Amino acid sequence: MTRVGVIGVGTVGRAVVDILKKNQSIISARAGETISVKSGVVRDLSKLPDLSISLSQNPYDVVDDPEIDIVVELMGGVELPFEIVKKALQNGKAVVTANKALLAYHRYELQEIAGDIPFEFEASVAGGIPIINALRDGLSANHILSIMGIMNGTCNFMLTKMMNEGAAYESVLAEAQALGYAEADPTFDVGGFDAAHKLLILASIAYGIDAKPEEILIEGIEGITPEDIAFAKEFGYTIKLLGIAKRDGGEVELRVHAALVDEDAMIAKIDGVMNGISVVGDRVGETLYYGPGAGGDATASAVVANIIDIVRSGKRSPMLGFNHPLEEGLRLKDQNDIRSKYYLRLQVLDKPGILAQITSLFAHHFISIEAVIQRPSETECAHLLFATHEATERSVHALISELETLESVLETPYMIRIV
């Protein structure tokens, strides 16, 4: 009999307790023994429905309980769960977490502290999709060439609505908030930070690369307009918020941003709140994993799978899937060196000679233009929409800075990368 303690009994925690109870017979058959939740930790004891487990407000009641074998951490946050999880490992308890922020900052320290003690985190990336499982175990024979994924359901829901209905950003955000897909302060999702945490976890497993969120390119979807959506449609693209990890010789580039994606690509077909992650290995080629990236039951499905795996298989270490340096000397690529194709939207004064002036600036920065569309906007104004050939971030940002200084350019140019 394995006993579990759940720290943080919210939507996911309640689903974990419920699955372990309702699916008990198949879970015992798979794990080889009975698994039950002994106790839980909550912030507010008065708010909870009856779960027939003992509850406390002190995480250490679980972490220091000698009868608990596996600690499930679902509190959220970074430093407090780090302390609690460390103590659990020091007490010899296996740990399962869904906390991506904790891992985005402390995954290597945790791997070191865990040693041979199982530490699992499937639910931290893409909820119910077993992507950690696939990447760490299923594709372990491969050098990973790239990971490209829709890792945030909130953004994908909003962008899908904008693409399908031509709706404006503000109205789809309000709808996402009304449906409970977006928080009152949506920054963590729409700003790309949530996706960035997940990307860092996947990049560790694939490349052994250590990076913090502050070190990588993170942009959100806030500035996207119906104009951009219309351009995307016209040129056979859809717009997605992507997390991208890409091997380039001795460097790995890591980035989260909105992107124009060829509408025929598998990743472009992932709509609504669903997540999908494409992984290219040097031997296997492209594989893709699709499913619900959030929600109590889907996330709990991943948490419970980790618990079963720990009970069934015992030692499942090392935590990130490797111990020695995985890719000797591999470095994080300087953001300025990242190459991409770009889409640029400029609002300009609608008078003769403007296009010539602007295109000469593109040429000055050695950025080659693939297509340009001029569309009237308000009186005496026009939108210029550019698609470029491949260029570096450095040169595109330099171009944008210079464009901004022109009197005829009426607002900061808006840029979306083309993947």
Next chain:
Amino acid sequence: MTRVGVIGVGTVGRAVVDILKKNQSIISARAGETISVKSGVVRDLSKLPDLSISLSQNPYDVVDDPEIDIVVELMGGVELPFEIVKKALQNGKAVVTANKALLAYHRYELQEIAGDIPFEFEASVAGGIPIINALRDGLSANHILSIMGIMNGTCNFMLTKMMNEGAAYESVLAEAQALGYAEADPTFDVGGFDAAHKLLILASIAYGIDAKPEEILIEGIEGITPEDIAFAKEFGYTIKLLGIAKRDGGEVELRVHAALVDEDAMIAKIDGVMNGISVVGDRVGETLYYGPGAGGDATASAVVANIIDIVRSGKRSPMLGFNHPLEEGLRLKDQNDIRSKYYLRLQVLDKPGILAQITSLFAHHFISIEAVIQRPSETECAHLLFATHEATERSVHALISELETLESVLETPYMIRIV
């Protein structure tokens, strides 16, 4: 240092040797020790390129070699590999196989013989896609409600060509043969048998159900015509060869057949030689796994991943992911009780009263018609294309038998299920 012996050094076997050599540094970092191929077994010694491993023609040279830790079985066939693999397990050696036929017939005996000795078989289903991994470990918290997948790249290549180009079956088969996607005798692929083997393996893991290929519904894609393709397009479907496992109360239905699939479904978007498998769990909802289902490198990627997992994690048992009965009392559903919607194509004499005669037979069998299209074919003939509401296999087969006896029906009616 772990030593591997490879029995069957064909396309996949050579790729296994090559990956273990070329990707040695990441593989050691992930496995925690060096893995090398010590020896291999081939049918014809004269045919092999230099692989710098010792080669023999006798499988027992590998199986009885005390220096070999892991036996990789890539021979194909059923009874001979069964004997060889049994001996390997009795000698205490871990086994990795890509042999779906072996597992379709002997998976439960092998699980029993293996006991605590690792026995892995990721490559046996859908080549490079880690679907066994996902189903056995990633989704283990779930009752599996259904599995629906494109598990045969040959058929999917052919059907995609037929859909996109309106080409005839015979010409795409010839093209598939020329490209090496189909064998000279293509029956195993186009008849659905390959997909059935894979489906049985997945159904074991999901449901603990024991069934042999002979006990389940297996049909292929041989009879599909451009007429059917045109009908599918007109009604918003695509045609796929699907392997389907579906829970229905105390029964599981297992079936492989061509199907009309809603063109907006994710599974409909999987084209060409690619495979894709959708799994619905009671808690996680739908997840989908996409990637290359065949090819030396992709299949070897799965074989080597299993090897790494055995070295890294030690005990990974039980083989199928459960020991006790997984779903107590769950039975295989009688094929006749399977319910579906159906598409029927009839060639009939083009004269008054025929449609009335035929539709009254549908009514007699309580099969309700959703749509019917009449198309002129040769002189004095017409094609009648029907889409029905849900009915049982029993009633549809009875209807077809009765239709066949009509003088005005010129050939055996052709049926495709609608999913």
